[in-house]
Amino acid sequence: MWKYFIRRLLQVPPVIFIITLMIFGLVYIAGDPVLMMLPADATPQEIQQLRHALGFDQPFYIQFGNYIMDLLRGDFGDSYQYGEPALSLVLERLPATLELATASMIVAIIIAIPLGIWSAIKPNTFIDLFATGFSVLGKAIPNFWLGIMLILIFAVNLHILPVSGTGTWWHLVLPSITLGTAMSAEITRLVRSNMLEIMSQDFIRTARSKGLTSFIVIFKHAFRNSLVPVITITFLQAAALVGGSLITEMIFAWPGLGQLIIQAVYEKDLPIIQAAVFVTALMIILINLLTDVLYRILDPRIKFN
């Protein structure tokens, strides 16, 4: 197991290097930001001076080397909009995004697991049809439109939930349903197909013929055995969750990372974008790594190779 873990861990630095190269290359291609920093009437000489002072006149590999050295110290440069270090601005927004992501995951699991199990033990009935329809629609409905429709129904027409913002638990309901639906569509499908497969196996028939109640057979024997892939996909969906939260946060004015990123794109605030991409990628890499290892620990039948 350790051998596997170390080999898997060794794959991480090249990936981080490539991501760093990409986010640096982005600024390099975009042209140096000196023109944005100086007033419009700056002379060519002043531009040249600042460019030299900031090192923008040096060759690519030296600039890239300096960039990496800065990154190692946690320095992504200052935000053009706020004048503060980009990394700390990103990290400040992270808790709100993680809160929303956790809530969405809970919503997804609460919907997906009962629905998946129920549709698997009653195949080809109405509930099965409903579950299949739900998992297809969950994929087809664009996230942001679902958010708008939920606002329309629950906030504008029924007045039972707030339109947007933060503050109370109620503010969390609509955004987490918006984000959780697509995720639960995926999980429902997986729980259903896993349960169907397991329910047809010999040990289930044995358990039934022993006279165990269906409740015990379904939950203790079947569901527990279908859990491993479900846990895996739930974690892997976390990456999709970060992507989805970008627009959901904007619709619900949720003060998380997504809002910061989209604002930064509008303002062409490159240091924030770079820091945000780096932090997001790092989180996803770690989640994937953990999932890979967890998967093998939970299911000893999978070999470490």
Place this chain on the structure above:
Amino acid sequence: MEANNAELSPYHVDKKVKKSMKNNKYRTYIKKLIKSKTGIVGFVLVLSICFIAMLAPLLAPYDPYKINAAQMLIPPVWIDGGTSNHILGTDNLGRDILSRLIYGSRISIIVGILSVVVAGFIGVVFGLIAGYYGGFIDTVVMRLVDSFLSVPTILFCLVFLTVLNPGLFTLIFVIGVTSWVMYARLVRGETLSIREREYVKAARTIGVSNLKIITRHIFPNVISSVIVISTLSVAASIITESSLSFLGLGIQPPTISWGIMLSEGREYIATSWWLSTFPGIAITLTVLGIIFLGEWLRDVLDPRSRGM
């Protein structure tokens, strides 16, 4: 040399046999389509949306760009105050929503298909090379794939859009470049196993060039899985396009996109729900049709990958 090679490959069987095989294959495809209800629904939906996009000028009852201050925010025909002149109502500038929806389908179809072509091309080339040559090239491509996978597509698109000017071709390029990894992974995996088949080994033994082996012996064998993935990712591209246009970073007005219609309509959500409801339904139906069609294609062309 050429003749020998042809005999060894199952794709170079006698032409007559091939033709009858092909006819048989199509017959089973059609049989399977008729059996699959969702397949038919998907097929019909996709076909009609393509027709609507192509025939937009003939089908749209009004000029979709025409502003009419006298007819602002008219509700759909079945609501009090609606008129049969504007079946789905009008928007905040008095433009006919049905006409705008019809024209909006064009952008979705164009961006959806072309970005998949871009992504598919990059991904298939990388996948074939990585899978066939293996070794160091494979490692590099796989780490590149890992890097792309650790940044969500939409975030990646936003990164590109920070430095590029928004517009139709930027959007196609950006969505294509950020979503090639799926194809690369798939094609690499298949190439790895095809590379070890007898006929490839035989071709190599008699001295067929690597390029020829890749294009004539390996590529034809991965096409069916690529088609399946491409179809399903047209749906994903359409959602990405509408999301980016919704954010104001994709298609730029006055060009009509369902995403733009949604973001314009969002401001009137408290009073005029139809502005933001219909474009969303249009996106959902299109994506649903493509998913159904894609799943049917998967059952027919590549039954092994079911549930992937």
